[in-house]
Amino acid sequence: MLKTYQYDQLSLEEIDELILRNTDPNNQIQDTVEQIISKVKEDGDDALKQFASRYDQIDLEQLYLDEGEIEALANSISREQQRALEIAFQNIYKFHATQLKKERTIETMPGVTCWREVRPIEKVGLYIPGGSAVLPSTLLMLGVPARIAGCKEIVVCSPPQKDGKVNGFIAYCLKLLQVKKIYLTGGAQAVAAMAFGTASVPRVDKIFGPGNQYVTKAKSLIQSLTQVSIDMPAGPSEVLVIADETANPAYIAADLLAQAEHGADSQAVLVSTNETLISNVNEALANQLRSLPRAALAQKALENSYAVIVDSLENALLFSNKYAPEHLIIQSDQWKKMVNGVLNAGSVFLGHLTPESVGDYASGTNHTLPTSGYARSYSGVSVDSFVKKITFQQLSSTGLQQIGSTVEILAELEGLQAHKNAVSIRLSDLND
Amino acid sequence: MLKTYQYDQLSLEEIDELILRNTDPNNQIQDTVEQIISKVKEDGDDALKQFASRYDQIDLEQLYLDEGEIEALANSISREQQRALEIAFQNIYKFHATQLKKERTIETMPGVTCWREVRPIEKVGLYIPGGSAVLPSTLLMLGVPARIAGCKEIVVCSPPQKDGKVNGFIAYCLKLLQVKKIYLTGGAQAVAAMAFGTASVPRVDKIFGPGNQYVTKAKSLIQSLTQVSIDMPAGPSEVLVIADETANPAYIAADLLAQAEHGADSQAVLVSTNETLISNVNEALANQLRSLPRAALAQKALENSYAVIVDSLENALLFSNKYAPEHLIIQSDQWKKMVNGVLNAGSVFLGHLTPESVGDYASGTNHTLPTSGYARSYSGVSVDSFVKKITFQQLSSTGLQQIGSTVEILAELEGLQAHKNAVSIRLSDLND
Numbered sequence: 038m039l040k041t042y043q044y045d046q047l048s049l050e051e052i053d054e055l056i057l058r059n060t061d062p063n064n065q066i067q068d069t070v071e072q073i074i075s076k077v078k079e080d081g082d083d084a085l086k087q088f089a090s091r092y093d094q095i096d097l098e099q100l101y102l103d104e105g106e107i108e109a110l111a112n113s114i115s116r117e118q119q120r121a122l123e124i125a126f127q128n129i130y131k132f133h134a135t136q137l138k139k140e141r142t143i144e145t146m147p148g149v150t151c152w153r154e155v156r157p158i159e160k161v162g163l164y165i166p167g168g169s170a171v172l173p174s175t176l177l178m179l180g181v182p183a184r185i186a187g188c189k190e191i192v193v194c195s196p197p198q199k200d201g202k203v204n205g206f207i208a209y210c211l212k213l214l215q216v217k218k219i220y221l222t223g224g225a226q227a228v229a230a231m232a233f234g235t236a237s238v239p240r241v242d243k244i245f246g247p248g249n250q251y252v253t254k255a256k257s258l259i260q261s262l263t264q265v266s267i268d269m270p271a272g273p274s275e276v277l278v279i280a281d282e283t284a285n286p287a288y289i290a291a292d293l294l295a296q297a298e299h300g301a302d303s304q305a306v307l308v309s310t311n312e313t314l315i316s317n318v319n320e321a322l323a324n325q326l327r328s329l330p331r332a333a334l335a336q337k338a339l340e341n342s343y344a345v346i347v348d349s350l351e352n353a354l355l356f357s358n359k360y361a362p363e364h365l366i367i368q369s370d371q372w373k374k375m376v377n378g379v380l381n382a383g384s385v386f387l388g389h390l391t392p393e394s395v396g397d398y399a400s401g402t403n404h405t406l407p408t409s410g411y412a413r414s415y416s417g418v419s420v421d422s423f424v425k426k427i428t429f430q431q432l433s434s435t436g437l438q439q440i441g442s443t444v445e446i447l448a449e450l451e452g453l454q455a456h457k458n459a460v461s462i463r464l465s466d467l468n469d
Numbered sequence: 470m471l472k473t474y475q476y477d478q479l480s481l482e483e484i485d486e487l488i489l490r491n492t493d494p495n496n497q498i499q500d501t502v503e504q505i506i507s508k509v510k511e512d513g514d515d516a517l518k519q520f521a522s523r524y525d526q527i528d529l530e531q532l533y534l535d536e537g538e539i540e541a542l543a544n545s546i547s548r549e550q551q552r553a554l555e556i557a558f559q560n561i562y563k564f565h566a567t568q569l570k571k572e573r574t575i576e577t578m579p580g581v582t583c584w585r586e587v588r589p590i591e592k593v594g595l596y597i598p599g600g601s602a603v604l605p606s607t608l609l610m611l612g613v614p615a616r617i618a619g620c621k622e623i624v625v626c627s628p629p630q631k632d633g634k635v636n637g638f639i640a641y642c643l644k645l646l647q648v649k650k651i652y653l654t655g656g657a658q659a660v661a662a663m664a665f666g667t668a669s670v671p672r673v674d675k676i677f678g679p680g681n682q683y684v685t686k687a688k689s690l691i692q693s694l695t696q697v698s699i700d701m702p703a704g705p706s707e708v709l710v711i712a713d714e715t716a717n718p719a720y721i722a723a724d725l726l727a728q729a730e731h732g733a734d735s736q737a738v739l740v741s742t743n744e745t746l747i748s749n750v751n752e753a754l755a756n757q758l759r760s761l762p763r764a765a766l767a768q769k770a771l772e773n774s775y776a777v778i779v780d781s782l783e784n785a786l787l788f789s790n791k792y793a794p795e796h797l798i799i800q801s802d803q804w805k806k807m808v809n810g811v812l813n814a815g816s817v818f819l820g821h822l823t824p825e826s827v828g829d830y831a832s833g834t835n836h837t838l839p840t841s842g843y844a845r846s847y848s849g850v851s852v853d854s855f856v857k858k859i860t861f862q863q864l865s866s867t868g869l870q871q872i873g874s875t876v877e878i879l880a881e882l883e884g885l886q887a888h889k890n891a892v893s894i895r896l897s898d899l900n901d
Contacts, residue, residue: 114882121878128577128872135575136585141567145560145833153568156812158846170884206882243846261689266846291894294887330886372863379859380588387863390899392891395864398879399872401577402860414590414675414698416858426848427811428834431804431819432827440560440831446553447830450546450638452602454762455730459723459824466717467822 038319039307040343044352047345055343056360058275058304058409070254073225074232074262081235088226095201097221100237102202104217110208119209122173125399126213129181132401136420137185148436153426157187160239161423162231164246165195165207167223169300172247173206174397178404179245179418180214186423191216192231192239196223224248225255232259240265245418247271247405268418272409273302276393277362277382279353279375280318282311284368285389289314290321292366293342294335295394301337306360307344308353315344354378361412364393383412434467470751471739472775476784487775488792490707490736490841502686505657506664506694513667520658527633529653532669534634536649542640551641554605557831558645561613564833568852569617580868585858589619592671593855594663596678597627597639599655601732604679605638606829610836611677611850612646618855623648624663624673628655656680657687664691672697677850679703679837700850704841705734708825709794709814711785711807712750714743716800717821721746722753724798725774726767727826733769738792739776740785747776786810793844796825815844866899 042055076084082100089097102110111119142152163179166172176193183191193216195203203219211219220238222230228248234240244256245268256267276296278289293305309315322339326332347353350371357365361381369375372387379385383406386393397404407415432440441464448456474487508516514532521529534542543551574584595611598604608625615623625648627635635651643651652670654662660680666672676688677700688699708728710721725737741747754771758764779785782803789797793813801807804819811817815838818825829836839847864872873896880888 118878118882121875121882124578124872124875125879128581131577132575132583135573138570138572140570143564143567143833145563146556149560149827149832151564151833153851154808154811159812172883174879174883257693264842264845266843285898287894288891291887291891295885295891298885298887325887325890328886329890330884335887376586376861379586379861380591381857382859384860384862387861390866390869390895391862391864392895394880394885394888394891395581395869395872395876396860396862397876397888399875400581400862400864401575401583402862410696411698412857412859413696414857416856417860419585419858421853421858424848425813425844425846426851426853427814427844428816428828428849429808429811429819430817430823430828430832430834432823432832434822437822437827440556440827443553443556444827444830446550447557447606448826450550450553451604451606452762453727453730453826454760455723455726455757455767456826456829458757458761459720459727459826462719462723463822463824 039315039339041315042343042345044345044347044356052359056410066250066254070225070251070258074229074255074258077226077229077235078233082237085222085226085230085235088224089197089222092224093197095197095199097197097201100222101218101220106202107208107211107219110202110205111212114205114209118206122206122209122213125174126177126181128399128401129177130185133182133185133420137424146436146439148433149430149440151428151430153428155424155426157189157424158242159188160190160192160241161188162192162194162241162244164227164244164248164252165193166248167196167198167203168249171204171207173210174404175247176207176210180210180216182418182420183423184214185420188423190239192220192241194220194222194227194231194238197221225251228252228255228259232263232265243267245405268405268422269407269415270411273304274299275304275362275408276364276366277306277308277357277360278366278368279350279357280307280309280314280368281350281371282314283370284314286314286317287321288389289318289368290325292392293322294325294329295392297335297338297342298329298331301334302341303338305338305342308347308356309344310347310350310353312346315346350375361410363406363408363412366393381413383407383417437463438467471747471771473747474775474777476777476779476788484791488842498682498686502657502683502690506661506687506690509658509661509667510665514669517654517658517662517667520656521629521654524656525629527629527631529629529633532654533650533652538634539640539643539651542634542637543644546637546641550638554638554641554645557606558609558613560831560833561609565614565617565852569856578868578871580865581862581872583860583862585860587856587858589621589856590674591620592622592624592673593620594624594626594673594676596659596676596680596684597625598680599628599630599635600681603636603639605642606836607678608639608642612642612648614850614852615855616646617852620855622671624652624671626652626654626659626663626670629653657683660684660687660691664695664697675699677837700837700854701839701847702843705736706731707736707794707840708796708798709738709740709789709792710798710800711782711789712739712741712746712800713782713803714746715802716746718746718749719753720821721750721800722757724824725754726757726761727824729767729770729774730761730763733766734773735770737770737774740779740788741776742779742782742785744778747778782807789814793842795838795840795844798825813845815839815849869895870899
């Protein structure tokens with residue numbers, strides 16, 4: 038049973054309270070992560086081997102798998118599974134390939150020419166979780182845009198499995214991405230290895246990927262310890278479903294449970310104009326929950342979840358925009374009219390036949406998305422995340438004559454004489 | 470005299486050492502900033518007034534200026550100065566207006582429709598420094614893209630001047646940007662106010678703007694304390710000039726000094742294929758330095774600067790890409806051929822007549838740029854910085870039938886049964 042609130046009976050403070058999540062700063066894990074980071078910084082590969090032995094219960098001689106080993110593992114999965122991964126790869130590729138466009142060159146004044154050019158981030162590090170669930174889909178979601186961006190070096194880290202390898206699904210995705218090596222290290226130590234570099238693991242410029250609290254803490258720490266940047270702060274996954282009387286309660290329940298099975302700290306929120314629908318959803322939740330292998334996790338997540346009754350779809354959007362969900366599903370015949378009203382969300386699923394899980398795998402959109410309200414200011418991962426846009430400008434003598442006095446006046450009013458001189462010294466030559 | 474190194478005599482370690490800058494983690498200021506932040510969080514406006522009195526030597530009754538006060542201040546500057554600010558505004562507007570484009574909708578499979586839509590970040594906070602130098606240009610560089618993006622609420626903070634107001638240049642820029650209020654608070658307390666909100670200062674979703682070490686530290690702290698994000702980590706400003714025998718040593722000296730006058734911690738690097746040029750630049754530096762009002766600062770910055778002699782422009786680019794400068798000036802007749810080789814930089818100034826100071830003010834490009842090597846993974850501020858791109862997807866029944874089994878297989882291989890169910894439950898209805 039979802040806890041249920043009446044939107045029009047909530048005060049602003051109560052709404053603020055409801056939309057708050059994951060404010061625990063995790064200080065209890067900070068010490069552990071700091072120790073892991075300094076150990077990796079100091080002992081490099083040796084530290085990574087010790088951590089593999091402690092956390093992954095495997096003694097590694099070599100910290101990576103090479104092309105031959107990857108190939109063999111990739112061949113171990115069924116053709117049907119390979120085919121599914123290929124289709125996901127193709128759809129993700131198709132959608133992301135259109136994200137970078139050449140921009141126009143602008144002449145802001147005669148002879149003052151300005152433009153932006155896109156350059157790949159040279160070395161990127163992708164962290165692929167491999168603990169309670171191994172997520173080959175995440176490798177595609179990060180690797181495909183990295184390839185499209187043209188990143189020179191794609192470093193992939195994932196914790197070794199019990200046999201000291203990675204599973205065949207990960208291996209097959211590496212093959213699709215033409216990545217010829219994978220580093221067998223997980224958790225905070227993988228993040229530290231990519232941030233500082235070790236004898237085996239190359240140092241990168243930016244680190245991507247979801248992970249548990251240790252990985253997340255490590256990403257946030259290395260961001261302030263080094264000049265390595267990160268994709269975004271990550272938190273537990275979440276979904277918000279907006280539904281009216283046209284929605285199917287069984288579909289809603291299935292979508293809420295798909296979210297809930299991620300982990301006990303996941304959150305699933307239902308916002309509905311229809312009170313009967315909510316009780317039907319509760320019934321369907323109870324039915325569907327029974328047969329789930331991860332029912333215990335999902336049950337815990339549901340305790341952390343809730344429903345809100347609203348009097349209109351406008352108010353549903355209002356609440357959703359305040360919540361800023363990672364995933365927003367709109368199960369209403371009115372979905373078309375509602376698109377413009379979606380202001381804060383990571384990825385949006387429209388209509389009755391668009392479950393969130395299609396976006397997790399294969400519709401083509403990215404599944405690495407801002408959680409915990411970060412959708413107010415962050416976008417999900419895209420090709421943009423793997424490039425920089427560098428501005429260029431070039432002035433002809435006409436250009437400098439056109440703009441020169443403006444720059445001189447502005448430099449002077451800011452009290453920056455040398456800024457003015459850099460223009461004046463050139464202008465005086467032109468005017469000679 | 471710039472310290473001078475021979476590129477081909479440097480080891481990889483020595484190059485790494487040379488390109489390193491600003492690694493001081495500033496722990497000595499962390500305590501102060503943490504105290505400021507918690508005081509603002511607890512005491513709100515009262516804390517801001519106390520800090521204004523302590524740091525800005527002014528007792529404020531009201532923490533903002535309203536439209537009438539801004540109008541009066543804006544009218545106090547000369548028409549020539551107003552005109553220069555207008556031209557800067559127009560050029561910045563022209564260049565930034567082209568940065569957002571509608572993207573194509575993609576059908577990744579028949580009936581699987583995916584697209585991205587741009588949404589402004591609703592509430593943005595702009596920090597405009599006002600200590601040793603007041604920088605109206607920064608207000609334009611942040612305010613113009615915020616306006617183009619369509620941000621609903623633009624909150625501007627700047628420290629009060631001795632008269633309890635802001636200067637007329639800032640006021641005129643507010644008028645150009647149609648921002649009707651400015652909050653009189655500076656330093657770490659301004660950042661904290663925008664991150665938590667006070668009775669006077671609204672809470673925002675993202676904070677932009679350069680500042681001293683206290684501002685920078687506050688930005689990095691609130692990023693982990695709240696869900697407010699920031700534009701980028703900021704550090705002292707820097708320039709790298711690539712020059713060959715076609716360059717004018719006086720122009721180079723002027724550009725290096727324009728950088729150096731920002732502050733003692735600024736860095737100016739000259740990379741040249743020509744040793745004679747370097748000694749001529751040293752001579753010009755000595756000459757031009759004498760007449761500068763901020764000569765003492767600039768002199769200190771030059772002690773922190775250096776020249777590198779390279780044997781080719783290719784190697785000059787190699788060094789520059791390793792350094793990843795905030796500003797790159799290429800003073801060579803060969804500039805056109807070199808554009809494609811620029812891989813890491815914030816903003817690039819091409820040819821002999823394009824001093825960096827034109828980009829600071831009026832060419833149209835943004836001057837809020839990644840420093841300290843962050844240009845390896847960050848872009849400068851643009852309209853992109855003020856928006857999110859939200860992905861949308863919608864499946865028709867054909868779409869779900871096309872993609873359904875792929876999602877089922879992938880969910881199953883990741884062990885996520887509820888993800889599979891969300892598809893299966895819909896597919897079985899379709900197939901009935």
